[in-house]
Amino acid sequence: MKNYNIALIPGDGIGNEVINEGVKVLKAIEKMDDNLSFSFKSFPWGCEYYLETGEMMDEDGIDKLKGFDAIYLGAVGYPGVPDHVSLRDLLIKIRREFDLYVNLRPITLLNEGLTPFKDKRKEDIDFLVIRENSEGEYSGAGEWLYKGEPEEVVLQTGVFSRKGTERIIRYAYEEAHKQGKTLTSVSKGNALNYSMVFWDEVFEEVGKEYPDVKTYSYLVDAASLYFVSDPGRFEIVVTSNLFGDILTDIGAGITGGLGLATGANINPEKNYPSMFEPVHGSAPDIAGQDIANPLAAIWSVSQMMDYFEEKEWGEIILKAIVTILNDKDVLTSDLGGKASTSEVGDHFIKLLEKYERGYINMDR
Numbered sequence: 003m004k005n006y007n008i009a010l011i012p013g014d015g016i017g018n019e020v021i022n023e024g025v026k027v028l029k030a031i032e033k034m035d036d037n038l039s040f041s042f043k044s045f046p047w048g049c050e051y052y053l054e055t056g057e058m059m060d061e062d063g064i065d066k067l068k069g070f071d072a073i074y075l076g077a078v079g080y081p082g083v084p085d086h087v088s089l090r091d092l093l094i095k096i097r098r099e100f101d102l103y104v105n106l107r108p109i110t111l112l113n114e115g116l117t118p119f120k121d122k123r124k125e126d127i128d129f130l131v132i133r134e135n136s137e138g139e140y141s142g143a144g145e146w147l148y149k150g151e152p153e154e155v156v157l158q159t160g161v162f163s164r165k166g167t168e169r170i171i172r173y174a175y176e177e178a179h180k181q182g183k184t185l186t187s188v189s190k191g192n193a194l195n196y197s198m199v200f201w202d203e204v205f206e207e208v209g210k211e212y213p214d215v216k217t218y219s220y221l222v223d224a225a226s227l228y229f230v231s232d233p234g235r236f237e238i239v240v241t242s243n244l245f246g247d248i249l250t251d252i253g254a255g256i257t258g259g260l261g262l263a264t265g266a267n268i269n270p271e272k273n274y275p276s277m278f279e280p281v282h283g284s285a286p287d288i289a290g291q292d293i294a295n296p297l298a299a300i301w302s303v304s305q306m307m308d309y310f311e312e313k314e315w316g317e318i319i320l321k322a323i324v325t326i327l328n329d330k331d332v333l334t335s336d337l338g339g340k341a342s343t344s345e346v347g348d349h350f351i352k353l354l355e356k357y358e359r360g361y362i363n364m365d366r
């Protein structure tokens with residue numbers, strides 16, 4: 003029997019609502035699989051916690067999380083607390099402190115009715131964005147000079163270390179090599195004359211070790227166009243922290259929206275717990291209404307199972323998502339349905355229970 007310790011950080015707004023449904027899925031798996039169990043510990047960190055205590059997480063929060071096998075996070079950020087405080091002191095802090103330098107964000111069309119394009123088939127939109135997740139434009143370095151004065155100037159420094167750039171690019175080449183896929187680097191060397199020139203050089207250098215991997219290199223503006231005009235050209239994409247953030251919201255836009263976009267924050271060396279979360283935020287505009295789509299958070303559970311090497315469960319969850327997407331009646335309003343968050347979760351569990359381990363006949 004394998005037991006996995008999972009730290010829950012539901013966070014703010016719809017984060018709480020969607021994590022509830024994901025936990026239901028984990029508990030259902032535990033019930034169906036005699037060889038698996040999960041222990042949960044929930045941490046109340048987030049904006050409300052900040053308003054009560056002056057901190058987004060406990061001072062020793064990182065230590066508290068260290069021993070877990072994984073972190074399952076909802077969303078962070080809410081009006082009332084400045085976004086740069088809430089995000090940098092919780093979400094970004096965990097990514098950095100635990101060196102979760104690989105962010106895996108699949109851009110996969112699971113249901114052809116969900117893309118805004120009339121002519122796109124599933125096989126036209128099925129790729130993986132590997133986002134650098136620990137430094138780059140998110141380094142936090144900078145300066146605010148002459149505040150309030152006419153000479154005021156603000157510097158925001160991108161930090162691209164040799165180690166940080168090489169390891170993410172090498173990770174992406176390894177994946178492309180293992181999966182037999184093409185690798186596309188997205189950068190912006192024409193304008194960012196230090197960081198992205200360096201990025202491009204490293205991409206080329208590391209590429210020499212992988213002569214079998216066919217590569218492409220696009221500027222981020224053109225890549226943004228191709229994401230919507232010709233997504234079929236991508237198989238694996240590697241890009242910097244900020245570009246990856248923006249591109250993956252575009253990716254969500256062509257595959258069903260943020261309610262259906264997941265991301266895994268991975269430390270490949272397994273020195274620290276990896277973190278699983280939907281791509282979306284706390285959605286204050288719909289929070290508290292029980293209408294948030296929990297499927298992105300449920301897909302995160304699938305990524306967590308893959309990470310635990312429980313790949314069969316990862317696949318079953320994904321197939322159950324594909325199945326539920328065929329039935330508008332049990333989807334939330336962002337996907338054209340009328341169901342509540344918890345109704346989607348409950349229906350999902352019923353679907354899951356129909357499939358015993360090892361017996362999969364859901365259509366992908």
Ligand code: NAD
Binds near residue numbers: 089282294
């Ligand atoms: P958001 O992702 O919260 O919402 C953008 C739009 O998508 C909204 O219209 C929202 O209603 C919709 N949406 C998002 N998730 C949905 C879901 N599951 N079901 C249905 N609709 C959904 O982005 P935002 O409004 O720019 O940011 C709100 C807050 O969340 C900010 O504080 C921001 O910094 C934070 N944020 C946090 C994370 C995170 O914790 N990972 C990610 C993005 C934004």
Ligand code: IPM
Binds near residue numbers: 079089093094247283
């Ligand atoms: C994401 C989010 C975060 C990011 C924000 C909330 C700091 O947008 O995970 O995509 O930019 O990484």
Ligand code: MN
Binds near residue numbers: 247248251281
């Ligand atoms: Mn984002």
